[in-house]
Amino acid sequence: MDRIKLGLVGIGKIARDQHLPAIAASVDFELAATASRHARVDGVEGHGSIAELIAARPEIDALSLCTPPEGRFEQAMAAIAAGKHVMLEKPPAATVSEARTLERAAHAAGVSLYATWHSREAGEVDAARDWLAARRIDVVRIRWMEDIRQWHPGQDWILAAGGFGVFDPGINALSIATRILPQPLTVLAATMDIPANRACPIAASVRFRTGSAEVDAKFDFLQTGEQTWQIEVETDAGLLRLTEGGGRLERPGQPSLSGPDREYPRLYRAFAELIRSGQSDVDLQPIQLVADAFLVAERRIVDPFQF
Amino acid sequence: MDRIKLGLVGIGKIARDQHLPAIAASVDFELAATASRHARVDGVEGHGSIAELIAARPEIDALSLCTPPEGRFEQAMAAIAAGKHVMLEKPPAATVSEARTLERAAHAAGVSLYATWHSREAGEVDAARDWLAARRIDVVRIRWMEDIRQWHPGQDWILAAGGFGVFDPGINALSIATRILPQPLTVLAATMDIPANRACPIAASVRFRTGSAEVDAKFDFLQTGEQTWQIEVETDAGLLRLTEGGGRLERPGQPSLSGPDREYPRLYRAFAELIRSGQSDVDLQPIQLVADAFLVAERRIVDPFQF
Numbered sequence: 323m324d325r326i327k328l329g330l331v332g333i334g335k336i337a338r339d340q341h342l343p344a345i346a347a348s349v350d351f352e353l354a355a356t357a358s359r360h361a362r363v364d365g366v367e368g369h370g371s372i373a374e375l376i377a378a379r380p381e382i383d384a385l386s387l388c389t390p391p392e393g394r395f396e397q398a399m400a401a402i403a404a405g406k407h408v409m410l411e412k413p414p415a416a417t418v419s420e421a422r423t424l425e426r427a428a429h430a431a432g433v434s435l436y437a438t439w440h441s442r443e444a445g446e447v448d449a450a451r452d453w454l455a456a457r458r459i460d461v462v463r464i465r466w467m468e469d470i471r472q473w474h475p476g477q478d479w480i481l482a483a484g485g486f487g488v489f490d491p492g493i494n495a496l497s498i499a500t501r502i503l504p505q506p507l508t509v510l511a512a513t514m515d516i517p518a519n520r521a522c523p524i525a526a527s528v529r530f531r532t533g534s535a536e537v538d539a540k541f542d543f544l545q546t547g548e549q550t551w552q553i554e555v556e557t558d559a560g561l562l563r564l565t566e567g568g569g570r571l572e573r574p575g576q577p578s579l580s581g582p583d584r585e586y587p588r589l590y591r592a593f594a595e596l597i598r599s600g601q602s603d604v605d606l607q608p609i610q611l612v613a614d615a616f617l618v619a620e621r622r623i624v625d626p627f628q629f
Numbered sequence: 630m631d632r633i634k635l636g637l638v639g640i641g642k643i644a645r646d647q648h649l650p651a652i653a654a655s656v657d658f659e660l661a662a663t664a665s666r667h668a669r670v671d672g673v674e675g676h677g678s679i680a681e682l683i684a685a686r687p688e689i690d691a692l693s694l695c696t697p698p699e700g701r702f703e704q705a706m707a708a709i710a711a712g713k714h715v716m717l718e719k720p721p722a723a724t725v726s727e728a729r730t731l732e733r734a735a736h737a738a739g740v741s742l743y744a745t746w747h748s749r750e751a752g753e754v755d756a757a758r759d760w761l762a763a764r765r766i767d768v769v770r771i772r773w774m775e776d777i778r779q780w781h782p783g784q785d786w787i788l789a790a791g792g793f794g795v796f797d798p799g800i801n802a803l804s805i806a807t808r809i810l811p812q813p814l815t816v817l818a819a820t821m822d823i824p825a826n827r828a829c830p831i832a833a834s835v836r837f838r839t840g841s842a843e844v845d846a847k848f849d850f851l852q853t854g855e856q857t858w859q860i861e862v863e864t865d866a867g868l869l870r871l872t873e874g875g876g877r878l879e880r881p882g883q884p885s886l887s888g889p890d891r892e893y894p895r896l897y898r899a900f901a902e903l904i905r906s907g908q909s910d911v912d913l914q915p916i917q918l919v920a921d922a923f924l925v926a927e928r929r930i931v932d933p934f935q936f
Contacts, residue, residue, distance in 0.1 A: 356720060423815055
């Protein structure tokens with residue numbers, strides 16, 4: 323089968339660390355060009371903007387966008403208007419309404435739109451979902467606690483309005499929870515800690531409902547020492563623990579599992595399948611839950627934060 | 630045709646001012662019973678809760694919920710589980726995720742769910758929509774400014790977490806804007822003024838996008854003197870002004886129109902048509918836009934507010 327000609331838009335850290343290796347190893351795609359204001363990839367045709375890329379290479383079939391969420395709506399609309407299939411880094415847009423507008427536009431244009439959630443492709447997420455499918459869910463605990471200074475040094479935008487704050491990583495937990503839990507989640511209540519000099523929360527507690535069970539979630543950007551990205555689910559058959567961001571799974575009476583990290587290769591494989599079957603995949607539950615938490619939150623002003 | 634047996638849940642001000650007169654005048658419904666913790670309607674069977682009403686009157690076909698949004702999710706789920714058609718006051722739930730969960734549950738149960746937006750039924754909203762359908766939209770201005778002390782005296786919940794603050798009335802403007810503008814809206818940016826002793830905004834500015842035009846919206850709960858509920862739309866054919874909450878319409882070169890207030894009779898007529906045709910109507914754009922505005926907002930702490 324012919325490879326799908328792909329343009330990669332936004333050549334930053336996530337593009338170099340994850341997208342470029344996954345595309346290079348893919349049997350489905352060939353990287354035809356990139357677009358980035360300043361960055362170039364050795365040996366690949368580079369353009370200064372998505373508009374220039376689209377104009378210069380009309381035969382390109384698909385565009386993968388890994389620019390920051392702000393501004394991605396306009397880029398995705400331009401790509402859809404040019405008849406390109408589009409893959410979006412998480413979160414798919416700055417707001418839910420934007421993402422829904424993209425979904426409608428892609429449907430009308432007859433192109434595939436893929437709103438990716440890379441953490442759902444972590445090694446043991448599918449195994450966790452399968453194990454939970456037949457259980458009664460009693461209590462869920464989400465703990466997503468990391469050091470912003472280690473993982474996002476100097477990234478002021480993440481705490482600015484529209485940056486999601488601690489929900490920038492926290493949305494990964496919600497993407498996994500909405501995948502592995504058999505019932506949809508809704509927000510019951512939220513408390514957010516906002517540094518006096520910032521717009522977005524640096525820590526948050528959220529209570530969700532899933533079926534008749536409650537989910538107790540804690541997100542913290544000021545975690546030093548051991549970093550924690552885990553979900554625990556108490557069930558009628560005992561405790562499931564999904565740790566290491568979905569990479570490790572423990573269940574009662576069974577050896578722990580630890581699958582390989584194939585998140586981005588799996589995303590590109592899924593994107594190719596969507597294109598070839600004429601489908602889209604735009605699940606907005608994770609960003610919807612974040613927006614709903616912001617809607618109902620109690621806010622506490624806490625100490626100013628400096629990197 | 631047989632009248633649809635209706636239960637009315639939540640006997641407060643909006644029930645007495647609007648729902649009861651509309652039901653009494655309706656040829657589609659007969660009021661079979663009410664549910665309210667303390668209130669009763671003269672001459673109508675009254676129960677203390679929705680559960681008691683459902684248990685006592687299994688032949689009731691439909692329930693209309695005009696309780697406050699918090700807690701309405703559980704009531705609506707109970708009604709759907711009992712096989713009742715459900716009509717919801719605005720906003721349809723405390724969050725978008727809750728409303729979507731209700732929508733899925735109603736679909737699975739084969740009952741009609743109607744998320745009402747009463748302001749969409751104001752006298753001149755349809756005429757505004759029809760006139761705008763063929764125009765180029767250049768600029769939209771929303772001004773929704775009222776005195777909280779006059780319209781919501783002592784209602785502390787409206788400024789508490791989950792109360793929506795100034796978006797409790799403001800969502801009416803958004804329900805009209807999403808009905809009359811030909812293109813969907815998305816949030817670009819928002820600024821919210823939060824009283825130091827409250828959780829929700831007492832004033833807000835939001836910029837939206839609709840197609841390639843911008844919408845400039847101002848919401849204010851501290852408006853004394855003249856009260857303003859209006860939407861202005863600059864088009865290629867001149868200025869449209871929809872004032873008095875949708876009740877009055879001015880267009881270039883034509884006499885102004887001012888239709889009668891038939892909001893709630895129209896809602897009940899629409900509910901009857903949904904039930905008889907086996908359909909649901911759950912448009913969540915207004916609450917989605919509010920949640921998206923909360924997600925991206927800059928917040929300013931302003932003077933404490935006391936009623």
